[in-house]
Amino acid sequence: MSHGRHVTMLTEGTYPHVHGGVSTWCDQLVRGMPEVDFNVIALTGSGREPVTWQLPHNVYRHTAVPLWGPPPPRTLRSALRGKARRSFTDTYEAFLLSLLDPTRGGFSEALRELALLARSGRLAPALRSESVLRLLMDLWTRPGTGTADAAPTIHDALTATDLLEHALRPLGVRIPRDSVSHAVSSGLATLPALAAKHLDQVPFLLTEHGIYLRERYLGYRTAEQRWPVKALLLGFYRELNTEGYRQADLITPCNQYNRRWEERGGAASDRIRTVYNGVDPHAFPEAGPEPEVPTLSWCGRVDPIKDLETLIRAYAFMRQEIPRLRLRLFGPVPAGCEDYKLRLEKLAAEIGVSDGITFEGRIAQVAQAYAAGSIVMLSSISEGFPFSIIEAMSCGRTTVSTDVGGVREAVGDTGLVVPPREPETMARATLALLRDDERRAELGRRSRKRVVEKFTLHQSVDGFRHIYRELAGQPVLPVQPGDDWTQRLADPWYRELAAEGNLW
């Protein structure tokens, strides 16, 4: 790519193997920049996951790197001996100590050494050796370390070492020297980018939708491992996260709120640039007149993180004031959340509002879901930069939503924001809006205007187009109003976004 405009996109467990919010966003980006070539490196589980997205022609290569594939073959050449062995042991000791003690440091230097070994195929065999296990046992049972009190066993050491070996496999993946590396999440996806940055000076862009580290902290709560394993692995994710924040040339969160974690993790604030998610105002046009019966509309996955209990309780409260009021819930029930839906239906029956609530399921034209409501609701306890809110706004509907993640930034002064998990507060705010037709209409108009001004897909994709040029060392083109580089994105694939929009 002599023109230097190709991008290595690094994903973990998302594009192009899995459907969902982050994948949709990746697809938007790749399709929105037909003039940029993409090399997609996807970290997957077994490496046998099918490709579920149709890859456009500017994706010139796709590689699935399995984290859980078979162990790399052990050859005579890959074994470390003598000085190399001693040097590895020292490096690995420093590496483990940096994970066990957050104040110690040394992770960055150790990771560079490990990257060299990983590239020559010698890291995985070394990590499967008995001496590495003994080293860990020795280190984490030393008096004074946090793990010593938790009495780690040989099984813990074996489990932790194994998990680290698998987690470090992406470190050996090479990125073309003349590309820009773009990790679309923190964590393991940044490993090849970090190695390429250290060894080949490849520019490194980091985008975060959720907060990777926060999700690891929450996800590990349900894991089956003992405390020492959890402490070591979360230590690894914490250090890796910090290393990513420190080394990235630019960090692009999808909302201001995420900056808190990024700055906490060591990111310099002048290298954080928020690039909001965007929506195509043509795909979500002005919705027209409100429904005759006053209706609250909600759109998303029926998932506990959306805290629909709060919405149903708030609705029950409002029904006492406006008996005609309806609540329509649009969106699929993902596998595993069927129980949650049952629980919601039971709750609605208990408080006697079942007759006013309908679960509409997945809908083909999502814009209609927003048009079906007088107000669009969001009751989540955690969000990034929710598509359902900006889509609703694009349709010219005002919103009542909980103050989580980037919601406040999205809504601005065009809707109402209430504290999460407080049904009564939500109900009062919504009632006030329902009773004031004029204000509702005015907020709806301002909502659409806000999206067109600030959150179009065009702006979002263009933001990255400029960032890529900047990182590749090319002159940054001035942004012209009406710039139509970004193709109009109203293809059938866009419905996916529309149906599953607010997935993170």
Added chain:
Amino acid sequence: MVSGSLWLKVPGGNTLPAIPRPRRTATAAADPMDELVERFDAFIAAAVHPDEIAAILESDGMNDEYIRLTYGRHDSFTLAEELYTRVPRSFPEPRSTPDPWKVSLTACLLRGVVFALPGLAYLLGAPLLEGPPDRLGLPAGTLTLLAGALIGWVWDQTLSHRAYSWLGLGDRAAAGRTLLAGAPAGALLGTAAALAVPGGPPFSYAFAAGQALYVGAATVLLVLGRERVLLAALVPMAAGAVLALFVDLPVRVRVTLLAVSLLAACLLAVRELPLAEGAAAALRRVRERTRGRPGGGPVRWRMLRGTEEEYAPRGPRLADSVPYGVFGLGTGLLVLYAALGEVLAGGPAEAVAAPSAVALTLSMGPAEWLLYRFRSGSLAGLRAARSPRAFRRRMLATLAGCLARYLAVLLALGVSGTLLWPGAPSLTGARAAALLLLGAVMWSGLLLQSFGAVRAAAVVCASAAFVQSLAVLTGFGQPRLVQLAVAGTAAAALATLVCLLLGRATAHR
């Protein structure tokens, strides 16, 4: 083998911890921090870092503004740090530690029976194989059948490994395709091996062909976990054999019963295989080859895949499967010599120690179960040990226990077999010792194989079989002593290997 994402999630993605809700009755007079500590106590105590608490607080819907108003702290991080220092650490154990090596004893015993039951076919077929004893003094056709069985067995050990590897990768379709191609090939090979041995009665060749077909069908059914189906297929033949002990069955009935069981096994095996899909794939491949251009899938990148082939999903390598065949060959020959060694060395035909061979075959069921017990025991050892040395001690104790139990079962089978078998040579001290040593070789070989150290086990067993073959062919030494010496040396070598390899915790991933 663990698989899936690095962080084990409850299906459905509900990873939010169930946090007790605040009590609405709580009065404003109480210190809100105390209320918070009380509500989050278990989570705070088990946290590995203050940020973990911040993550939990935020997942509960607490934002910085709320934290400033209610708790007077700047943000969730500051609040979390204070909570982290306020509550002492505790280390809750995981709620359940499942034993992945738990298997049902009946299933294992069933497999043992299914391994041994086909032996009855020889009883049923015996009148058809009549003829003058061959030059070694063995019953007519013995060598023909043995050659077919041995080659078939070696092939199927290799094939099973390949199919099991595909299953282990979660690719049942590929396992089916492997079996679909491999089982008929094995049947042909077994038949060819039998035909290569001259001098058997004519029926012995037909019998050997049937035997080879059966081995192929049985491999398919056993790999795909259809032991019960296979057992059902064997019922007509087995019933006939038992009946033949008491009544003189006419030849036609015997042949029919044999044919019915064989046909049933083959049909049931075919039913498990992706026949249509395999045929279509073969046809497609032939067409592509004749057309001379690569198959263009709908996805363009397949063609564009560059130098990163190392990450391409790959199946089991052939070099990984061959040692399984070699191990099968070694153990097969050793069992053969245990049964026929004395006859082959010029002893009387009555010296066929069939009960030893039957006992070894039947013992494979308990052997398998004890392999699982060993893995389960060593896993418990890993979980209890706090140093590599302590683990080694526990592993050795488990090993000794399992081996002792296996040998006891084997001895019991050998003794009862000798008592029940009409005209079997008595189980003298030397024969019993040889049987037990051979049992030790088999079990420790299987143990190494189950830990992936099949190459070492294959080398030892194949060398032992080679030395014993050499002794038989050259007539060196007293056959019984040679057998004892060879089995003893092999057992010692394997025992050393087991202690060396399995004493390391890293072998027990």
